[in-house]
Amino acid sequence: MTLIKEPDLGTPAVESSTVAEVEVEVDGMPVRVPAGTSVMRAAALVGVDIPRLCATDSMDAFGSCRLCLVEVDGAKGTPASCTTPCADGMRVRTQTPRLEKLRRGVMELYISDHPLDCLTCSANGDCELQDMAGVVGLREVRYGFDGENHLDAPKDTSNPYFDFDPSKCIVCSRCVRACSDIQGTFALTIEGRGFDSKVAAGMAEPFMESECVSCGACVQACPTATLQERSVVELGMPTRSVLTTCAYCGVGCSFKAELRGDQVVRMVPYKDGGANEGHSCVKGRFAFGYATHPDRVLRPLLRERITDPWREVPWAEAIGHTARRLKEIQAEHGRGAIGGITSSRCTNEEVYVVQKMVRAAFGNNNVDTCARVCHSPTGYGLKQTFGTSAGTQDFRSVDAADVIVVIGANPTDGHPVFASRMKRRLRAGAKLVVIDPRRIDLVRSPHVEAAHHLQLAPGTNVAVVNAMAHVVVTEGLVARDFVAQRCEGFQEWAAFIADEQHSPEHLEPVTGVPAATLRAAARLYAGGPNSAIYYGLGVTEHSQGSTMVMGMANLAMATGNIGRDGVGVNPLRGQNNVQGSCDMGSFPHELPGYRHVSDDDVRGLYEHLWGAPILPEPGLRIPNMFDAALDGSFKAIYVQGEDLAQSDPNTQHVTAALRAMDLVVVQDLFLNETAKYAHVFLPGTSFLEKDGTFTNAERRINRVRPVMAPKTGKHEWQIVCELAQAMGYPMRYDDAAQIMDEVALTTPTFAGVSFAHLDRVGSVQWPCNDAAPDGTPIMHRDGFVRGRGAFVLTAYVSTQERSTRRYPLILTTGRILSQYNVGSQTRRTANVVWHEEDVLEIHPHDAEVRGISDGDTVQLASRVGHTTLRARIVDRMPVGVVYTTFHHPVTGANVVTTEHSDWATNCPEYKVTAVQVSLGRSSAAVQEADPSRLVSAAGE
């Protein structure tokens, strides 16, 4: 395979469905294009590449480089083809002696102020300036090279991933426009005038000191070596590409992994990637070094006791030992004494085989997934109301939204590539409502300002959404036709929600949201006309997470905001394959495709195919497994790619449970926190070695293609199959494609999915079957999956986690841009320069009354434990609420989070923990459990 070079048509496409077509002639060739299409693009469509430097089809035309001049019959002068729209009957000539002379003259000026170091330049062979010099036939530079120039401009190497060499800059503004138009950060500008014009970051600062978020859009846009990946400088130009999918957040960006041999030189966002359309963030673009980090464990490890040192063993011994121990434990303690956990960082195929192993080889339903601790309420809530456990829209849908409501999500940090798309829509005029205790960046960022920020008290989401629904119902804002035709249960719900107890005024003392603000936000949402809800873990990770999901679904149905472009209820999934891991049957009550294990027909289908009986009763969820481990009925666990000991709440409880088990098997890249309690470590593969599929937050199934062979010698699905076989259950596949074929065979929503189909069309959004062979970007268009959308009564029940005199503050947790979840990947990259440690954000008032100054080490204590970390005083937090991240094990934010969970799914209530903050002790006592809590936990 060679490098994938994507065509660049110079300027963006014009939406063809909304405008008439015109016909033009380019160099004698006729072409029909939508009105408004640039001459440059029309020419490219008939194979005529007009020379250019400042134009690229990912951004609107700018018309500055003067290289793309053309002649138009009947028109004066030589207009720039990038900014000249096609008109019907227009006849264009792109190559004439006059144009050639003009272009050479322009190119001479560029080159007169450019280093003549092509042969030693890092962009040699990948430089548009170099290419254009050849295209225009540059043979001399009449101005010489001794005039005033920028060749001594100092290089900025402050960013760990790319260099900025202004001596090579042609001031085409592509980087500036990429930063503003695509990324939406506005960190770059052109400083100075005329000859003094130059690209500047921030206030002419080094990149690292500016607002730059290192998304890489400027590097991608740069036509020269001015902005260049450090890896290209150090390793040289890549020689081949493999198209694959990012392994970080739920956006699921498509990337070209560009390699020399089997070494990844850079990850380049793929323009045809349906989720990202050529954009990226600092994690996906640059933070892939963990895959080859020396901390990777590449051979299986065993030990009898968790206090023993690890012993490297051959695969056969590791698998044989694990299978024998699992069978011994079942013989001694019962079939239900063991279980497994799948990972949202693994492929659909890897996940599918784990749940199959648990159900068919273990003989129980004790399988769960890390989605338990993030989006399990989404699965429950959307299934109850709409009939399926998935978001309703594709990402592109936000382009048609008039009102965007962001609830409990921080997309600029958590889902940055989607956030850029959302911000583009907001800059174009859509209105924004943010519902979040914290003043997230989206509330006010360059050229974006929320119409309303509902800064609610943590734990009162349901009260707020009920109050919004109350306004809709009592002010006559219900979409009556939609409700009558598409929904059921409305009358009962409307009577319930219209009760005064749900009014904004009645709930204001509970939520802290001024009633007038809430009413205005509700009216804005109801008025749309296209209103979309986007939400994150600030919705789900509450004791009423599932209720809140249903409350949002109620609101969307009541206002008719379901089933078309620009609307919907959209979960922003935390990890890359949260959707997929749930789709694949990872929950203990559901087989693949969200079908309950009590369904005899569905169970029969799998029993026939798998040749093994399947229990009709739900198995244990992750928190239930911990409880069962402590009561002695659950003795062994297989954990695929999940760091329970760092990511799950109440760390002391988790580690006590892990210690109580006879066998803990961890399959991962690194010896993570959970591995400290493991007896078997099975080395896993990074996304660069995997062969399979990920399904992102918009239900888009994307191929994950291996760019190198597994460094461990085995694919993860092979390990699982061998383990199942060693336990006596035959489970064999020739390759990952066969696993997906089995998924398609048994799961109606995946019936049309295969690796071959994905390779052909790029990606599809499920349902993908005979009824929708190209997939389903927007769900519930003509009817809900369950038939009629169901209104569900959503009573507000306050959390039991309350602030007290001893613990007067409420802690809420989240993530930041540069780090990812427990940090096992991003902490092993240069991303640590942005976030060396977790910090505690605290309001100035709360800090002052505790004598805390910015940067002080503070103790963060809850009733279950305490930890120490550094304080950062910020007014983005409301008084009484503090915030931290959980990216670093040394901080261990989950030492303080509690056992409270969503009532329906047991998703932990990470977002509400009563705490006290005080000036800290020495870092020697970083994390401690409340001893009494440990005893009681063990006795639970």
Added chain:
Amino acid sequence: MTVAPHVRLANDVAAQFHHLPPDQAAAKVAQHLRMFWDPRMRAKLLSTVDAGGTERDDLDPLAVAAAEQLSLSAPGRPSAR
């Protein structure tokens, strides 16, 4: 005071249905436990209800009513153990 997990979790479910009439609420809670709880957890709940005492006292009356409905459901499902 520490409450046993199955008691705490049953109470969490029950708390969500107090807005409904008692019979309807108990049926909803029982249905939820049937659909989402591992049989050993349901067995523990039934055992707590049967045993009486302080642990039963910790249970929301609605959870007790739901447990009583569960105990009336037809047996015969295979156990996870």
